[in-house]
Amino acid sequence: MLPHRKSPKILVGFRLLEKAAKLGSNCQGKGLMDLSRRLACVALHNTMTVAALALFTMPVHAASSLAQFGEPRYPASFTHFDYANPGAPADGTLNFGNYDELQSYDSLNPFLLRGAPAPDIRNLMFDTLMQRSWDELASEYPLIADDVEVQPDLASATFHLNPAARFSNGDRITAADVKYSFDTLTSPQASPLYNSEFSVIKSATVIDASTIRFDFKRAERDAPLIAGDLPVFSPKWGMRPDGTRPPFDQIANVPPIASGPYLIERRKNDKDIAYRRNPDYWAADLPARRGMFRFGRISFQLFFDNFGLLEAFKAGNIDVNIEGSATIWARRYIGENFRNGLLQKGTFANGPAYMRGLLMNLRRPMFQDVRVRHALTLAFDYDWMNRMMFYDQYRRSNSYFDPGSFGATGMPGPKELALLEPYRASLPPEVFGPMLKQPSTLPPDSLRNNLREARDLLSQAGWHYRDGALRDANGTPMSIEVLDDQPGMDRLLLPYMQALNMLGIEAHLREVDSALYQQRLDSFDFDMTTGGYPPVTxxxxxxLRRFGSAAASEVGSENTVGVHSKVVDALIHAALTATTLDDLEAATRALDRVLVNSYYLVPEFYAPNSRIAYRSTLAYPSTLPKSYHDPDWVIDYWYVKPHGVAAAGHS
Structure with missing residues (x-):
């Protein structure tokens, strides 16, 4: 407990003691001459006194930081994260390109379902109660909140706000503002993603101006950290001159009243925006922020495709380019500016992998049979693509938690079996055997053999080749539209669709812009699409958001596939209620076996390293975080190196 305040329990204890003392005095009063009534009064006084004293001695997890398992890595006296450079210059400009493949934006509100938010606006303009560490499994450190108390039974967590915390308009950030943010994000006016993200929180209660308590629906070890992830914004955001406030879902083009380090400097159009660092940002010297956000100005210029973006980078209009294509990385990052040292390229080790693949929409009847989904997986020739297109830079995705200790390998262990055994009758026997490996086409295997196996599976599922197409019992041909919004993906998708055509499946690619793509995904209007699941530590x-049954029917849900399984729900519950890291690993491994053997997607591949090219005037801290989102690592922790200092290098 930090010494600057009394615990809410201690305050309640003092109040209860005061009431007990007053009651004790009344018990001696002349109005209670009857012995039985006097004894009852004394008994109540004693009960209140014992309860008050219990509040003083009740064990409670009170700390300035949180860790889901074990103890936080950094002590309360830490000055900065190891992967930050507190001595880095705090000036200069970063010219960035497309952020997360965003081609345009039409909203300044990142919390809505409708529209595409401005690039990185949530990260740059909205602080959270606490700051996640990037070199631990799951730990948080003070930001808007300077300490937190967690009940031993995990029923609630109480956050105390730093009295110096301010919005960009100068207003103090209060517990009422935090409650407003929570209530708004979990309301129908915000994207359902946030309601899902904070679904473990039952309610938020203002204790006083600086203290807020979150009560939880379930005792989950990550619940206090989820509360700490809450972004905070001002109730005055979008307020009209007459003091009225429009519905939150209508606040789309009003600059936010920020709690974070940056303000919007200018907007040209839906492809251009610039942020400038707030000179009055109150948290700049907090340990969790020291060495972070070193650019005085960050601008984004969005391009229709990655080819235009690369040319702008090579011409010097963009300072950093994060490359997603192995082929382009190997062949096109060349030229005079690379030879003279103005531009550099490097590969950087990263953490858990992005599980990417071709997602199947289980809401379509043809995908409800697992044999059909299995057959579609067999038609993907990863080995040929990695060899011929990707210069062997990738690794095949075999797990939803790859690589790391949360993914399943080999035979299931005793704890995994204990979780799976109650559902044996409804699970394929492969779940209880060696962990499935994705199909190979390396000798002695071949695509031809895989397609032969796929044909047999489709036949078992009632799909037979006749009259020039694969047809069901009613004669309806199997037709699959693959939806995508990334120009250049056709070179990956067309060979796959050719393999499907060999099976008699009419497959075609539909490329749309990012706005229409997101709209179709939100309404589940697709057959198959490229996508996946970003890594978590x-x-x-x-x-719950990705695979929970409740999310399968929510518009805008992350459960794009439409997973609706009691077994999956039960294993998710086991993961969320795990009390030890060992129990959590057993639950995720069991879940991994079920998901992989359900063939919800055609697994693709992942890059073990991040590929980042950059202007040599930029530098980065010598210590890398263990896990990070590439664009945010650059935006949050890189900096313009001092004049005359040699270029940073890392590979």
Whole structure:
């Protein structure tokens, strides 16, 4: 407990003692001459006194930081994260390109379902109660909140706010503002993603101006950290001159009243925006922020495709380019500016992998049979693509938690079996055997053999080749539209669709812009699409959003596939209620076996390293975080190196 305040329990204890003392005095009063009534009064006085004293001695997890398992890595006296450079210059400009493949934006509100938010606006303009560490499994450190008390039974967590915390308009950030943010994000006016993200929180209660308590629906070890992830914004955001406030879902083009380090400097159009660092940002010297956000100005210029982006980078209009294509990385990052040292390229080790693949929409009847989904997986020739297109830079995705201790390998262990055994009758026998490996086409295997196996599976599922197409019992041909919004993906998808055509499946590619793509995904209007699941350091509540049955019917849900399984729900519950890291690993491994053997997607591949090219005037801290989102690592922790200092290098 930090010494600057009394615990809410201690305050309640003092109040209860005061009431007990007053009651004790009344028990001696002349109005209670009857012995039985006096004894009852004394008994109540004693009970209140014992309860008050219990509040003083009740064990409670009170600390300035949180860790889901074990103890936080950094002590309360830490000055900065190891992967930050507190001595880095705090000036200069970063010219960035497309952020997360965003081609345009039409909203300044990142919390809505409709529209595409401005690039990185949530990260740059909205602080959270606490800051996640990037070199631990799951730990948080003070930001808007300067300490937190967690009940031993995990029923609630109470956050105390730093009295110096301010919005960009100068207003103090209060507990009422935090409650407003929580209530708004979990309301129908915000994207359902946030309601899912904070679904473990039952309610938020203002204790006083600086203290807020979150009560939880379930005792989950990550619940306090989820509360700490809450982004905070001002109730005055979008307020009209007459003091009225429009519905939150209508606040789309009003600059936010920020709690984070940056403000919007200018907007040209839906492809251009610039942020400038707030000179009055109150948290700049907090340990969790020291060495972070070193650019005085960050601008984004969005391009229709990655080819235009690369040319802008090579011409010097963009300072950093994060390359997603192995072929382009190997062949096109060349030229005079690379030879003279103005531009550099490097590969950087990263953490858990992005599980990417071709997602099947289980809401379509043809995908409800697992044999059909299995057959479609067999038609993907990863080995040929990696050899011929990707210069062997990738690794095949074999797990939803790959690589790391949360993914399944080999035979299931005793704890995994204990979780799976109650559902044996409804699970394929492969779940209880060696962990499935994705099909290979390396000798002695071949695509021809895989397609032969796929044909047999389709036949078992009632799909037979006749009259020039694969047809069901009613004569309806199997037709699959693959939806995508990334120009250049056709070179990956067309060979796959050719393999499907060999099976008699009419497959075609539909490329749309990012806005229409997101709209179709939100309404589940697709057959198959490229997509996946961003990595997390510790699996948690995002499992509900991605695979939980309740999310399968929510518009805008992350459960794009439409997984609706009692077994999956039960294993997610086991993961969320795990009390030890060992129990969590057993639950995620069991879940991994079920998901992989259900063939919800055609697994593709992942890059073990991040590929980042950059202007040599930029530098980065010598210590890398263990897990990070490439664009945010550059934006949050890189900096313009001092004049005359040699270029940073890392590979």
């Amino acid at each position: 510790v699996p948690g509540v995002e499992l």
